[in-house]
Amino acid sequence: MLGDKAFSLIQELDRSQHGTLPPFNEDAVRQALEEIDSLFQQNVADINHLAEDDALVAGIHLRHAALERNKRCLLAYLYNRLERLRTMRWQLGSVLPSDVRTNLCEPELEWFAQYSSTVARYMRSLGDGQGLDLTVDLKPPKNLYIEVRCLQDYGEFELEEGEVVLLSKDSTHFLPMEHCQHLIRQGVLQHVK
Amino acid sequence: MKMADITDDILSASDDDESQVVTAAEVLLKIESLWRTERLSPTLECHQSELVDCMLDQITQMNNNLRRCKKTDLRLAIHRMELERVRYVVASYLRCRLLKIERFTHYLLEKHGELDDPSLALLSPQELDYAKSYAQSIESHFNKLVLRHITHEKLAEFDAKKMSVVPNMNGYVFLKVLKDSPGVLISDQVGENADEEVDLVAGDQHLMMYSSIQELLKSGHVELI
Amino acid sequence: MANFYTSYYPNYFSVEDILASQDRVPCKFEVTVKGLGYLDASSGNEDILPGSKIELPCWMARPLCSSKRLPIVSAQLPVNYRERYREILSADACVVDLQKLGPHFYELGLHLLPITSAPDRPRLAALLTQVLRDRLRPIMDDAQHCSADETSQKIAKLDRLEIRLFRGGQESVRDRERWLDRTAHLLSMAPLLAASNARHKRKRQDS
Amino acid sequence: MEAVEEEFLAEREHVQIIPNFSHDKLYLIAGDVGPFVAGIPCSVPLWLAVNLRQRGKCRLLPPAWMEAEALAAKKEEEMQTKVFTKMGSENYMAVAQLLLTTAPHDVPNAHLVRTLIKDIWDLRIAKLRSSVAEFIKQSGRHARLHHLTPMELHSVRPILPSALDQLLRLGAAASGAHNVSLNDSSMA
Secondary structure (H helix, E strand, C coil): CCCCHHHHHHHHHHHHCCCCCCCCCCCHHHHHHHHHHHHHHHHHHHCCCCCCCHHHHHHHHHHHHHHHHHCCCHHHHHHHHHHHHHHHHHHHHCCCCCCHCCCCHHHHHHHHHHHHHHHHHHHHHHHCCCCCCCCCCCCCCCEEEEEEEECCCEEECHHHHHCCECCCCCCCEEEEEHHHHHHHHHHEEEECC | CCHHHCCCCEEEEECCCCCCCCHHHHHHHHHHHHHHHHHHCCCCCCCCCHHHHHHHHHHHHHHHHHHCCCCCCHHHHHHHHHHHHHHHHHHHHHHHHHHHHHHHHHHHHHHHHHCCHHHCCCHHHHHHHHHHHHHHHHHHHHHHHHHHCCCCCCCCCCCHHHHHCCCCCCCEEEEEECCCCCEECCCCCCCCCCCCCEECCCCCEEEEEHHHHHHHHHHCCCCCC | CHHHHHHCCCCCHHHHHHHHHEEEEEEEECCCCCCCHHHHHCCCCCCCCCCCEEEHHHHHHHHCCCCCCCCEEEEEHHHHHCCHHHHHHHHHHHHCCCHHCCCHHHHHHHHHHHHCCCCEEEEEEEHHHHHHHHHHHHHHHHHCCCCCCCHHHHHHCCCHHHHHHHHHHHHHHHHHHHHHHCCCCCCCHHHHHHHHHHHHHHHHHCC | HHHHHHHHCCCCEEEEEEEECCCCCCEEEEECCCCCCCCCCCCEHHHHCCCHCCCCCCCEEHHHCCCCCHHHHHHHHHHHHCCCCCCCCHHHHHHHHHHHHHCCCHHCHHHHHHHHHHHHHHHHHHHHHHHHHHHCCCCCCCCEECCEEEEEHHHCCCCCHHHHHHHHHHHHHHHHCCCCCCCCCCCC
């Protein structure tokens, strides 16, 4: 059926695990675009002959519906992928893990870089240019100091005022929440009860 | 160091309106309420970036003053704790707004453009910048991968009217009445019955469509809960 | 997650809506469609001839039915929305397996309304509302009560819109439990990172 | 809103503490607290009370409505009526939860208090659920929710408003009043 290739892209998204990005399906995108092109060419040809044969109208309508459908599936495919990328920026920061990068196409990498800098620029502009990091402070604070367990050998970590702690696997520490939020997000430290 | 210097500071909500002088405590209360409203509302509420800036400024000043405090000072821990709370609420509020700005980008840009009263502006200047950049990045992405490959002129357009994601203004919300508001119309979306009128009495709580109370929310007659 | 995100509303990009509008609708062509005979593989004709019956995806059936000049096709309700199923659903909506009947029972139903014949339209419309209304109570109760293990069994017979509601209900219960345990306020690893670590771990164990 | 966020807002509520230290007034952003005089009760926001208690700087004084007798009476009242009674605090769940987990020894009859709070919660939630079911059955467009507290509303959010949104969408489609589903292909 017409539109099936483009629709397969949507199915692919639907079946992929929440939050993950399957490899950009360049092939299916290209085929859907080819279908668009061929439907369009046929419609142009038919429109030119409409004067002689008005029975062509129905076909034009039908192909037009398929054109719109293809476009919608293609754009929805792109859009929903960007939404997932967006979430990654907020959760993983401006550097994407390599297994994510390999699944992106070049324009997606460009989009991510641009989005990343839009977010950064916005955060820097807050409070009359003093800046506010919105990727942390995700939960209401309970204490200034929190107990954390180190999940990997991280090495030295500098706190405020030059104080240094050694973060080695399975060591536990009592650290200022404000300073170790990023390490918790990155999975270096685990916040324990 | 005198803590009193910081918080006795009278903050003015807007520079050009001297009658509207508010205290830091009032600003904080207002921000907490804006935060809650933003979290619960189906659409983006008007921006209040002066209040946000004022609070962020307060955080910076307080932080600077605390640097001079001895580590063992009881006040240090308490003030810091409060600062973390304030920072959290501001950050969460702004994050929530960004999420909506990204989702409803085109719709909000259009709405924002339609307003001539700057005090009702939906987006702060920074948010406007963000929204424009976001909208542009999406359109350019669509263009690169799909639209420019389509020869059909009309089909190759980014049709914002058709594509923009629009908030559900009829979404159901919980609310608390702050000031009596008689005769609130609950329009009948379903067309089965006549429109219904409800008298909202201060202190009461209700569950109804956002569209029915949007104006009352703006004027402070109700709050979302 | 903020509330505006949890309540579904269709838009141009919604995967949900695109999936629902892909479902097939039995159609009869009223006019000749030149050059598109290949859509009806069984006919072998170059054109689609009037009277041909083809199941078209809903997104195609809709504009062809409502074409301004004359309808190109006339659509019939898919069997799941016809009289017999309507009776079953009216009798006891709660026992019906909507996953099997759907799984976009409501969404597709909404798409079908404009192309449903006049006498059937109000009946179908009333049915959609009534079925959801009837099924909400058990969905809400199950979402509040069922354990993680029971979830897959509880949602097995739900339509996708219902599953979405169910998950929302379940999430608030979980959230409250974590709050009562005093674990809800603990800062956590980025969920995407945690999920990716878990996948890597599984892979290592598998190999 | 998540439960921790409701708690965050509830933490602004003032409670009484008995400090074991003396200190001048503190000028918090949210307003002044103190002065603190050792042994003399004083009112502070809940978050500060919890913080000071965790550091051994005070004893918590549970509010009057949290006394076992008062709660028992409340429970009785809640059972006697079909509507929701007015709670001693809008944030009774969060306040009780925080006081009981931070310093159970500061709460007389802590065990009983905990049980009573849970009983009251269960009673109210059961009422809430049956009234929600009734509301949906009667296809109401608007409901009054007198005296329900934020944490109780949390238990029906997002499922209740979302479900109503969907019913409204289906209903509107029936009347054809709104374009509630997308027609993605129309000949322009």
